Amino acid sequence: MKRTTLLFIVLGFLVITALWWFLLISPRNAKIDEANLALDDARSQETVLQAQIAQLRVVQDNELSFLFALGEMESSIPTDPELDAFLEDLTFLADTTGIEVSSISSAVPAQAEGSTLYTMTVALNFQGEYFEVLGFLYGLEDLERLVVVDTLSLNPVAAEEEVVEETTEEDEDAVEEPRQRPEDSRLQVSLSARLFTRSTVAVPVVTDDGEGDGGDGGDGS
Structure with missing residues (x-):
């Protein structure tokens, strides 16, 4: 009898222990594991946030430099084509360096391949002395607007020169054609x-041959 009672007591203790484990300890351990996982995630997020804060502090410390860089980008690659402003800068540069512009033409913006930017092609013909041309090209490079020169052709300008030769009476009616001689430093x-x-905003095609339209004046009587 005592053995049976002892056996029931042991079995009851085991059942109570099992119930205590499954109903109390096991759920609590699961919650502890979840809390540990949440803590690890929070620590990871804290590390990421600290890195972002450090980056933002760098941005804050260099705010003026970034603003200056953004301003330079806006000047070199503007949102709008601003062709009129560029032509004004080009005309001022030509007047400053002393070159003579004979023609300027431009095309409408076209999207650059593999880029979100748009390009406008500008063709320019002008004459000038060697150092005037050199100054113009250096000035073109120093403009705030980004200008990429694709082709550049330089040729000496030839001037007509009359040839004086001794002629006989038989050759008086002969016409001497002027010969061409290159000027010392003038270039085309x-x-x-x-x-x-x-921007995708289209601009009208500009063509300037460098000659103004003059009106015909009436003859006064």
Whole structure:
């Protein structure tokens, strides 16, 4: 009898222990594991946030530099084509360096391949002395607007020169054709370049042959 009672007591203790484990300890352990996982995730997020805060502090410390860089980008690659402003800069540069522009032409913006930018092609023909041309090209490079020169052709300008020769009476009726001689440093330049813009706004094609339209004056009687 005592053995049976002892056996029931042991079995009851085991059942109570099992129930205590499954109903109390096991759920609590599961919650502890979940809490540990959440803590690990929070620590990972904290590390990421700290890295982001460090990056933002770098941005804050260099805010003026970034703003300056953004301003330079806006000047070199504007949102709108701003062709009129570029032509004004080009005309001012030509007047400053002393070159003589004979023609300027431009095309409408076209999207650059593999890019979100748009390009405008500008063709320019002008004449000038060697150092005038050199100054113009350096000035073109120093413009705030980004200009990529694709082709550049330079040729010496030839001037007509009359040839004086001794002639006889029989050759008086002969006509001497003037010969061409190259001027010392004057060059004829043909240039093709690209401008960049971030806008799809189309601009009218500009063609300037460098000659103004003059009206016909009436003859006074």
